[in-house]
Amino acid sequence: MQISGAQMVIEALIAEGVDTVFGYPGGAIMNVYDEIYKQTNFKHILTRHEQAAVHAAEGYSKVSGKVGVAMITSGPGFTNAVTGLADAYMDSIPLVVISGQVPMSLIGTDAFQEIDAVGISRSCTKHNYLVTDASDLPRVLKEAFYIAASGRPGPVHVDIPKDVTAQIAEFDYSIELNLETYKPHVKGNPRQIKKAMEAISKAKRPIFYLGGGIINSNAAYEVRELVHATGIPAVETFMARGTLSHDDELLISMLGMHGSYAANMAMSETDLVIGLGARFDDRVTGKLAEFAKNAGVIHVDIDPASISKLVNADYPIVGDVKNVVKEMIELLSMINPTKYKAWRETIRNFDELHPLTYHEDSERLKPQWVIQRVGELLGDSANISTDVGQHQMWTAQFYPFTRPRQFISSGGLGTMGFGFPAAMGVKAACPEKISINFTGDGSILMNCQELMTAVEKKLPVINIILNNNFLGMVRQWQTLFYNKRHSETDLSVQPDFVKLSEAFGGLGYRVNTKDEFDAALKDAVEKNVVTFIEVIVERLENVMPMVPAGGSLFNMMLLEKKEK
Amino acid sequence: MEASERRVISVIVVNEASVLSRITDLFSGRGYNITSLTVAPIPDSKYSRLTIVTSGSIRVIEQITKQLHKLIPVLRVYEHADLVEKEMALIKFPISENISDIAALCAAYNGKIVNVGDNVFIAMVADEPKRVDNFLKIINKYNPKEIVRSGAVALER
Numbered sequence: 001m002q003i004s005g006a007q008m009v010i011e012a013l014i015a016e017g018v019d020t021v022f023g024y025p026g027g028a029i030m031n032v033y034d035e036i037y038k039q040t041n042f043k044h045i046l047t048r049h050e051q052a053a054v055h056a057a058e059g060y061s062k063v064s065g066k067v068g069v070a071m072i073t074s075g076p077g078f079t080n081a082v083t084g085l086a087d088a089y090m091d092s093i094p095l096v097v098i099s100g101q102v103p104m105s106l107i108g109t110d111a112f113q114e115i116d117a118v119g120i121s122r123s124c125t126k127h128n129y130l131v132t133d134a135s136d137l138p139r140v141l142k143e144a145f146y147i148a149a150s151g152r153p154g155p156v157h158v159d160i161p162k163d164v165t166a167q168i169a170e171f172d173y174s175i176e177l178n179l180e181t182y183k184p185h186v187k188g189n190p191r192q193i194k195k196a197m198e199a200i201s202k203a204k205r206p207i208f209y210l211g212g213g214i215i216n217s218n219a220a221y222e223v224r225e226l227v228h229a230t231g232i233p234a235v236e237t238f239m240a241r242g243t244l245s246h247d248d249e250l251l252i253s254m255l256g257m258h259g260s261y262a263a264n265m266a267m268s269e270t271d272l273v274i275g276l277g278a279r280f281d282d283r284v285t286g287k288l289a290e291f292a293k294n295a296g297v298i299h300v301d302i303d304p305a306s307i308s309k310l311v312n313a314d315y316p317i318v319g320d321v322k323n324v325v326k327e328m329i330e331l332l333s334m335i336n337p338t339k340y341k342a343w344r345e346t347i348r349n350f351d352e353l354h355p356l357t358y359h360e361d362s363e364r365l366k367p368q369w370v371i372q373r374v375g376e377l378l379g380d381s382a383n384i385s386t387d388v389g390q391h392q393m394w395t396a397q398f399y400p401f402t403r404p405r406q407f408i409s410s411g412g413l414g415t416m417g418f419g420f421p422a423a424m425g426v427k428a429a430c431p432e433k434i435s436i437n438f439t440g441d442g443s444i445l446m447n448c449q450e451l452m453t454a455v456e457k458k459l460p461v462i463n464i465i466l467n468n469n470f471l472g473m474v475r476q477w478q479t480l481f482y483n484k485r486h487s488e489t490d491l492s493v494q495p496d497f498v499k500l501s502e503a504f505g506g507l508g509y510r511v512n513t514k515d516e517f518d519a520a521l522k523d524a525v526e527k528n529v530v531t532f533i534e535v536i537v538e539r540l541e542n543v544m545p546m547v548p549a550g551g552s553l554f555n556m557m558l559l560e561k562k563e564k
Numbered sequence: 565m566e567a568s569e570r571r572v573i574s575v576i577v578v579n580e581a582s583v584l585s586r587i588t589d590l591f592s593g594r595g596y597n598i599t600s601l602t603v604a605p606i607p608d609s610k611y612s613r614l615t616i617v618t619s620g621s622i623r624v625i626e627q628i629t630k631q632l633h634k635l636i637p638v639l640r641v642y643e644h645a646d647l648v649e650k651e652m653a654l655i656k657f658p659i660s661e662n663i664s665d666i667a668a669l670c671a672a673y674n675g676k677i678v679n680v681g682d683n684v685f686i687a688m689v690a691d692e693p694k695r696v697d698n699f700l701k702i703i704n705k706y707n708p709k710e711i712v713r714s715g716a717v718a719l720e721r
Contacts, residue, residue: 118582119582119585122582122585122586122589123589123593126636127636130581130582132581147636179636180639181577181578181636181637181638181639182636303634304630304633304634305627305630305631305633305634308623308626309627309630
């Protein structure tokens with residue numbers, strides 16, 4: 001059929017089964033918004049900032065596993081969205097972000113709201129397109145969705161000049177894609193998988209090193225089966241939280257800079273690292289030369305460039321982790337699960353020596369208590385987002401995650417301001433679960449305008465602001481490594497968070513005690529409106545354990561022991 | 565530090581807008597070196613061939629080839645071990661220099677005098693990059709006014 005470029009965008013989104021688009025209109029994208037006005041097939045959620053639109057699409061995608069879609073205008077609309085694109089790129093989140101561009105005849109003239117969008121997004125997207133003819137749109141949009149979701153997922157940016165959205169051309173979305181140059185390798189090499197299983201069967205102290213790729217490939221339940229059948233203990237990266245349930249006996253905990261003592265020690269003493277969809281990030285490995293020094297390495301990843309990038313893999317397996325784990329399960333008879341009893345005992349002793357805990361020794365509430373308490377009260381019934389900083393690490397350490405896609409956080413880029421809009425996207429995709437955002441007094445101000453979106457679109461996110469009047473994580477580094485020179489991290493001057501939320505039509509609570517917290521959370525859950533719960537917490541609490549940047553994983557700063 | 569080696573990588577890419585920027589952005593963004601880069605369309609196809617001379621440790625070279633391959637419009641990446649490599653250079657001399665000496669030198673490096681004008685003449689050589697280096701060192705005493713090198717092109721044997 002002959003339709004306009006703008007109509008093609010709508011038709012393509014419908015054909016892709018998109019039910020929610022996050023966005024913000026403007027001059028160059030107006031033709032598309034005119035078509036959005038006329039249609040009823042999908043919802044459009046108007047955020048109050050383009051960055052928030054992309055984060056919301058990320059949250060939507062992370063919780064649902066579907067491709068998230070955001071739409072923005074040219075120039076500042078696009079540049080505002082760049083942080084979201086970069087965030088999605090670092091965390092391998094499948095998005096299609098459509099931006100308007102000035103008309104073709106004005107490109108290159110420094111026109112109003114013109115910026116070289118594809119030039120900017122090139123280094124923070126999996127792929128991008130500048131569409132110069134409406135007849136290319138069906139193919140480009142179809143490719144964009146396919147590329148975003150396949151292989152190692154990631155954001156794809158499609159920039160469409162205004163005159164192209166007005167141009168009439170033939171639309172046929174049933175075209176077959178023919179991407180000769182893009183063929184993701186999804187099936188692991190069976191010989192390599194067998195060799196890896198042989199290595200596992202010979203190892204004395206093997207360990208599963210579970211990464212976010214497991215969540216992306218929907219492989220968590222297969223991984224659970226593999227872990228349980230082998231009896232081999234597992235550590236999770238930050239991005240993999242929820243792969244195993246928190247109460248799983250074989251789950252040690254998170255590893256890395258703020259990993260548990262037992263997880264980091266187990267990783268240091270293992271003789272075989274079984275890496276599944278993890279990328280040996282610097283926050284995980286600490287000093288590379290000392291990382292799992294005496295261990296062989298099995299590395300399963302869909303991205304060949306992740307393998308042997310930082311740590312040399314003795315058994316590299318390129319493939320979708322779900323396929324590879326299924327094949328490993330077929331070979332389970334090679335493994336004797338009773339063999340690792342002593343090793344599990346060693347790890348249990350590590351954990352008893354320095355368990356992941358905190359001291360309730362202050363007048364003010366401890367932030368860790370708040371997170372644990374939400375876990376006790378809401379547990380599996382909530383999806384958990386976070387912003388970035390101390391609260392984020394405490395959430396990863398202390399929230400009792402029970403399932404994959406329950407935890408939504410900005411890992412790779414570490415974007416303050418991610419949590420609230422992401423939690424809105426989570427709620428839009430998954431309304432039956434409570435959407436909690438743990439945040440800090442620093443992070444929440446970086447997208448607090450989204451209170452308006454949440455009120456208007458009835459996205460009752462409960463933001464729990466752990467307020468220590470500090471940019472806490474930076475303050476912690478200053479305390480530990482900069483001789484307590486707290487340069488520009490004291491946030492004593494603050495808005496009234498209760499009134500701020502109320503001003504937008506949300507709920508606000510300020511709590512100082514455990515009882516007040518319980519009451520506020522209960523009230524917020526019942527009222528089902530967007531909420532700020534400001535919790536006044538201990539100011540100088542540090543996230544422990546901590547591996548100082550560049551230090552060896554086994555050289556942790558630990559929580560000081562208290563005499564009973 | 566692992567030893568840094570000179571390497572020649574050929575990349576076959578879809579001949580489309582901004583594909584060259586994708587390649588060069590990857591090199592600058594990840595801190596890889598480009599010593600030279602040449603690009604031209606492959607006849608009767610929708611592809612172009614790039615020849616990139618780079619340097620780095622074995623691990624870095626492996627990453628470069630993998631990261632290049634990850635780019636969507638990249639069809640193939642060859643990291644050459646056994647190859648025939650050629651580079652061209654054009655050199656402009658003042659007319660007062662000894663043209664017959666220079667012509668004889670050029671001949672030894674697969675070259676010749678390609679243009680003579682009122683004030684200057686231009687010589688061309690085409691040889692292995694190392695030999696071109698050598699040639700340029702030798703002709704330095706003839707006061708070359710300008711030198712242009714093409715960058716290397718290579719084919720696997």
